[in-house]
Amino acid sequence: MxxxxxxxxxxxxxxxxxxxxxxxxxxxxxxxxxxxxxxxxxxxxxxxxxxxxxxxxxxxxxxxxxxxxxxxxxxxxxxxxxxxxxxxxxxxxxxxxxxxxxxQGGDVVDVIVIGRDKNLKKIRAVFDDKLMGYNYLGYFDASPSTSPTYLGTLEDAYLYMLGNHVSQIYCTVSKLSEIELKQLIHFADNNFKKLKIIPDNKEVFTRAMSIELYDTVPVLNMRMLPLERSYSKLIKRIFDILFSLIVIVFILSWLTPLLCLLIKLDSPGPMFFKQQRNGVNKSVFWCHKFRTMTQSSTANTLMAVKNDVRVTRIGKLLRKTSIDELPQFIDVLLGHMSVVGPRPHMQYHTLQYENSVDKYLVRHWVKPGITGLAQIKGYRGEIITKADIVNRVRLDIFYVEKWSIYFDIRIIYLTVINSLRGEVNAY
Known part of the structure; x- marks a missing residue:
């Protein structure tokens, strides 16, 4: 070239x-x-x-x-x-x-499992994936079984490993005593076998968990989030700043004066509606929107419902297209929000849901967003049944645990598509 x-x-x-x-x-x-x-x-x-x-x-x-x-x-x-x-x-x-x-059978390692518990089925699913390159030979356990993959007791395992080409041993630590575990480690070290320990999870393991070493002490971090990493925070913040600047300069700069006139002509009151909401770590910040309702005493306790008489004529259009959320890009630029994240709730509802919805506060480990995974999945607007908020929180937690910049871009894309089509629950 x-x-x-x-x-x-x-x-x-x-x-x-x-x-x-x-x-x-x-x-x-x-x-x-x-x-x-x-x-x-x-x-x-x-x-x-x-x-x-x-x-x-x-x-x-x-x-x-x-x-x-x-x-x-x-x-x-x-x-x-x-x-x-x-x-x-x-x-x-x-x-x-x-x-x-x-x-085709290349780069395959022969593995066995010692000790059967509820994890065996899960790890078998990994071994059975041919793309992983594992050849699962069977398991050993003190309790006899008629399963075709049951190979015998722990004592039988030593003879089996000496007579067969076993490369890796996966050991369920809860099924062995301290002496048996030390013997197995000694055997593996002296017979060129890789030993991997499956810890006793007490049914508490999650996908968001990670293992950290404090000197030689393994410590389980039950919720290791992608956005806890400094470089992830930096990338997301840079993206937020650039994206919000583009929206502010190329959309809000000319749209704000126009909407100011329309909102003022439609009903008396300020152009913007601001409300205290809970952000990252439950910190309180002022969230801004274009005003879409008449002023009322229930603004900070009652969210919009279908056919809400408080919604103005221009407000119906703004809410249907989500244009009323655009001023929140200023909140993003100020660092109070992110472009994508769990939607911030008013303080009244945070106090209500943190005591009634399981794991509700997990969503507050990250900055709230203008849009989020729950919103593109249809969980936005009025909460009619408890299932609405439960599913919303479930999707928010999934986003918090699985964040990536690609995930953010996809959510933004689907948000734009949904806005152009018109949201069913946007009222």
Missing amino acids: LFFTAFNCLTLTDLLYFNISWLIITYSLNFYPTARKERFHTNLLKLFYLYVIYALSYFAFFGINSGRLQIPMKDLLNVLCCIYTLLTIYRILFYGYMDAYRK
């Missing part, structure tokens, strides 16, 4: 910078070690982080050396896009090759 010729002026030192910075970033992100259970789609977020951070390093270099290296911005972008495209294709082909190879 012709634009590569512009890079002929790079010295050996320059090339070393690009390669060393790439290695440092990939090492920091733990990018190259690929676990057996990983797939291309499970690594998309890590790939995104790598591309963003390396792009900052890449453009910083050319910014610092702009006097010595006068390369057009177009060429810089073309080279970086070409590199990223080739790397993405390589990762897709790599995982595709590994999947095909394992389907």
Whole structure:
């Protein structure tokens, strides 16, 4: 490609910078070690982080050396896009090759399980996935069973492992005594077997949980959230600032004066409606909207219902299209809200639901959003039955636990689509 010729002026030192910075970033992100259970789609977020951070390093270099290296911005972008495209294709082909190879029986490890409990069925589902590359041989337990995968007691396991090519041992720690566990560790270390311990979960394990090491003491963090990571917060905040600035400059700048006139002509009162709501960590902030109702004493206790007499004529249109929420982009810019997140509730309802809805307060671990997963799934507006708020909270918690920048973009896209179609529950 012709634009590569512009890079002929790079010295050996320059090339070393690009390669060393790439290695440092990939090492920091733990990018190259690929676990057996990983797939291309499970690594998309890590790939995104790598591309963003390396792009900052890449453009910083050319910014610092702009006097010595006068390369057009177009060429810089073309080279970086070409590199990223080739790397993405390589990762897709790599995982595709590994999947095909394992389907044919390659890169397979033979595994057994010692100790049967409720986790056995779950881990079997992983072992039975041919793309993972596991060959499940069976399990050993003190309680006899007629199951075709039952291979005997713990004593039988030692003879079996010596007579068969067992690569990995998965041990349910609750089923073994301390002495038996130490014997198993000693056997595995002296017979070149990898031993993996399945801790006693007491039925409390969740997908949001992670294991942290305090010196040599393993500690279970029951709710490790993506947005607890500093770089995740930074990426989401940068996205919020850029997105809110675009909306404020290109939409609110001209729409606000127009709506001000229409709202004033439609009914007496202020242009904006502001209300104290609970944000991240239950902190209180002022949430702003275009006023869509007449002023009343029930504004802070009663949410809008179907055919609500308080809703003005222009208010019906604004609520139907969600245009009334646009001033909240100012709240996003101020840092009180995010573009995507659980919708903030008025303080009256927070006090009501935190005592009546299970895990309601989990949604307050992150900033509230202008839109969210619950909203695009139809759970918005009036809460008629308890199932409405329960399902809303369930979806909010799912978002909190599974956040990614891709998730945010998809929710924004579906929010726009729903607004153009007109929301059924927007009244």
